């Protein structure tokens with residue numbers, strides 16, 4: 685079983701979108717028994733809150749329900765519990781490394797590090813552009829899933 689944790693600043697926009705989009709891809713590939721995922725925040729700001737409505741609507745357009753999701757802050761224990769910890773932007777990755785006390789096993793990365801154009805995913809909480817966030821996240825999740833499938837074969 686490979687366990688993936690998606691991480692952003694608040695865990696109400698980008699990382700839950702990544703969690704639910706990636707889980708949907710995994711399910712379509714019939715790999716639910718081999719790949720699991722979840723999401724968390726670097727901050728405590730939104731703890732206990734549901735997915736932000738525009739992000740929820742974007743997922744609903746894709747036929748994906750994220751109803752039960754509540755934001756939580758990541759902890760140092762997540763480093764042991766997950767195989768891959770994936771931030772949305774460089775600032776998330778810096779904060780994740782601090783929370784985890786470093787990255788001795790090389791588990792922490794940024795979702796679009798391996799994209800043809802490596803880049804941050806801008807925070808739609810500030811930009812208001814949930815379509816762009818969804819496109820970026822889908823691109824990153826597709827790349828990640830291909831990598832995981834290759835690493836398992």
Ligand code: 4NP
Pocket residue numbers: 692693694695696697698699729730807808809
């Ligand atoms: P996210 O967006 O990191 O993509 O979930 C944010 C949501 C809330 C806040 C910041 C970013 N906030 O400061 O409350």
